[in-house]
Amino acid sequence: xxxxxxxxxxxxxxxxxxxxxxxxxxxxxxxxxxxxxxxxxxxxxxxxxxxxxxxxxxxxxxxxxxxxxxxxxxxxxxxxxxxxxxxxxxxxxxxxxxxxxxxxxxxxxxxxxxxxxxxxxxxxxxxxxxxxxxxxxxxxxxxxxxxxxxxxxxxxxxxxxxxxxxxxxxxxxxxxxxxxxxxxxxxxxxxxxxxxxxxxxxxxxxxxxxxxxxxxxxxxxxxxxxxxxxxxxxxxxxxxxxxxxxxxxxxxxxxxxxxxxxxxxxxxxxxxxxxxxxxxxxxxxxxxxxxxxxxxxxxxxxxxxxxxxxxxxxxxxxxxxxxxxxxxxxxxxxxxxxxxxxxxxxxxxxxxxxxxxxxxxxxxxxxxxxxxxxxxxxxxxxxxxxxxxxxxxxxxxxxxxxxxxxxxxxxxxxxxxxxxxxxxxxxxxxxxxxxxxxxx
Numbered sequence: 001x002x003x004x005x006x007x008x009x010x011x012x013x014x015x016x017x018x019x020x021x022x023x024x025x026x027x028x029x030x031x032x033x034x035x036x037x038x039x040x041x042x043x044x045x046x047x048x049x050x051x052x053x054x055x056x057x058x059x060x061x062x063x064x065x066x067x068x069x070x071x072x073x074x075x076x077x078x079x080x081x082x083x084x085x086x087x088x089x090x091x092x093x094x095x096x097x098x099x100x101x102x103x104x105x106x107x108x109x110x111x112x113x114x115x116x117x118x119x120x121x122x123x124x125x126x127x128x129x130x131x132x133x134x135x136x137x138x139x140x141x142x143x144x145x146x147x148x149x150x151x152x153x154x155x156x157x158x159x160x161x162x163x164x165x166x167x168x169x170x171x172x173x174x175x176x177x178x179x180x181x182x183x184x185x186x187x188x189x190x191x192x193x194x195x196x197x198x199x200x201x202x203x204x205x206x207x208x209x210x211x212x213x214x215x216x217x218x219x220x221x222x223x224x225x226x227x228x229x230x231x232x233x234x235x236x237x238x239x240x241x242x243x244x245x246x247x248x249x250x251x252x253x254x255x256x257x258x259x260x261x262x263x264x265x266x267x268x269x270x271x272x273x274x275x276x277x278x279x280x281x282x283x284x285x286x287x288x289x290x291x292x293x294x295x296x297x298x299x300x301x302x303x304x305x306x307x308x309x310x311x312x313x314x315x316x317x318x319x320x321x322x323x324x325x326x327x328x329x330x331x332x333x334x335x336x337x338x339x340x341x342x343x344x345x346x347x348x349x350x351x352x353x354x355x356x357x358x359x360x361x362x363x364x365x366x367x368x369x370x371x372x373x374x375x376x377x378x379x380x381x382x383x384x385x386x387x388x389x390x391x392x393x394x395x396x397x398x399x400x401x402x403x404x405x406x407x408x409x410x411x412x413x414x415x416x417x418x419x420x421x422x423x424x425x426x427x428x429x430x431x432x433x434x435x436x437x438x439x440x
Contacts, residue, residue, distance in 0.1 A: 010096035038083025043099030118156035136224025158197035182345025273378035284343035284356035302335035310420030330423035336416015
């Protein structure tokens with residue numbers, strides 16, 4: 001379970017899981033999930049919309065449910081699967097009355113906070129293994145937003161063989177993997193980390209938005225411990241989901257007709273929203289999470305610096321607010337609310353390095369539906385995916401300073417709190433102590 005499941009509140013989430021949400025798929029009524037949502041550090045019993053969906057952990061997968069863990073039978077062998085979510089959930093989404101542990105937990109957590117989170121997860125690991133004496137393989141699905149947190153958990157946990165990380169969109173590749181055009185390598189796939197039990201945990205992560213599919217094939221010894229030397233980059237890794245990736249795998253003949261029907265329906269909706277053009281930009285509008293160069297922590301994105309798209313959206317917010325109240329003087333927008341760039345990253349023909357360009361022209365059935373540089377409804381909905389409303393607040397000078405200081409307090413981390421601002425200027429030094437980084 002990730003933070004975005006909660007973006008529209010637990011009422012919407014509960015309806016989607018249970019099947020009570022209105023709608024249909026391919027002519028059939030929506031039936032909800034045929035799998036459980038997992039998180040061991042959430043207490044669903046305190047939320048009226050999710051309490052009735054909670055089942056005990058450690059069972060075979062139950063549809064239309066939320067729980068802490070599940071046990072999957074793979075060729076007669078039980079595999080434990082546990083979920084865990086960022087304890088910062090309450091500050092980045094809308095989890096209602098769901099209980100979150102541990103607390104407090106900072107965006108850049110202390111060692112003690114990581115210890116507390118590991119203890120919470122370890123309790124579930126131990127319970128699973130105690131209830132299943134023959135089980136010796138456990139997978140943790142962690143959605144921590146920043147890869148260093150999952151790395152810290154790998155070092156602190158025992159009897160967790162694989163951690164599938166999520167939320168950071170960190171692109172991990174092995175020596176045989178091909179990044180999509182414009183993407184860079186941000187680490188090794190997988191990371192093998194010595195855990196608290198002295199054995200090895202494999203940590204994997206791929207980019208978001210279905211840009212890659214990760215595959216991990218490993219051998220285990222008789223005690224259920226990973227054999228790192230069994231990793232074969234010819235078999236495992238991060239597979240690009242572009243046309244070239246399909247061709248590389250000779251997979252065109254394996255397209256599922258039902259899935260293709262769903263994809264075609266989605267494509268029709270995309271064409272409709274791409275055709276609705278609101279403006280034109282002659283430059284790439286930078287909404288990157290953390291940049292495009294070959295650094296695990298590249299400070300070139302809306303979560304770490306001022307960007308042109310950050311400025312544009314903050315300026316638009318200020319203009320809209322001043323329509324309602326001409327006395328409004330400033331706008332503050334968190335960088336994490338900007339979800340994508342507007343433009344493309346390409347390697348020009350004959351070139352070797354990626355460049356950023358405005359949106360390219362889109363032609364469908366011989367008709368230009370979007371001009372070069374066009375900014376469409378689809379671009380706006382993708383970039384501002386949360387569709388958050390504007391809120392007007394009256395702040396003292398000291399309170400405004402505190403808000404802006406908070407925006408830079410997590411650097412160099414790529415948390416979403418970095419401020420994209422309008423109507424006010426500041427400079428900051430990320431090397432100074434937290435709370436004393438800004439100057440106005």
